[in-house]
Amino acid sequence: MTDNDDFLPAPLCRLDQLADPGSLGVERDGEMLMVIRQGNRAYVYVNRCPHRGIPLEWVPNQFLDSSGRLIQCASHGALFLPENGECVAGPCAGAYLQPRRCHIGNGQVWLD
Incomplete structure (x- = not known):
């Protein structure tokens, strides 16, 4: 094993783990993420509300x-577009x- 082995890419999840539409929470290198599926597209965001800084x-x-x-924040109902993460309703509108x-x-969702 070399020092570079720590940086080998690994998939976040298989696409077939996600309903269409669907979502999945994952952890990567200590960071909590959410994977969102809409059709044949996947989006990944940090699992943190821009309004309160808590998981969604x-x-x-x-x-x-x-x-x-x-995407909906369970704490205060803010709504976000999966395509770009923009809050379109709620106390953090525009964030x-x-x-x-x-x-x-290869049927898997990867971080770039």
């Missing part, structure tokens, strides 16, 4: 509203979730 979900892996279309670049390859 109350129930593990449930980050989406009842429509499955928007953004912190994104992490990702891609889908």
Whole structure:
């Protein structure tokens, strides 16, 4: 094993682990993330509300509203667009979730 082995890429999850639409909470290098699936696209954000600095979900892996279309903060109901993390309703309207670049390859979601 070399020092570079610590930096080998590893998938966050398999795409088929996520419903469509769906969400999953994961931890990577001590950072709590959420993976959001919308069709054949995946988005990754830091699991932290820009308004209160707390995790967005109350129930593990449930980050989406009842429509499955928007990310919802369980604490105060703020709604975020999966495509860019913008808050479109709630006390942090106009703020953004912190994104992490990702891609889908070989049926898995990877951080870039």
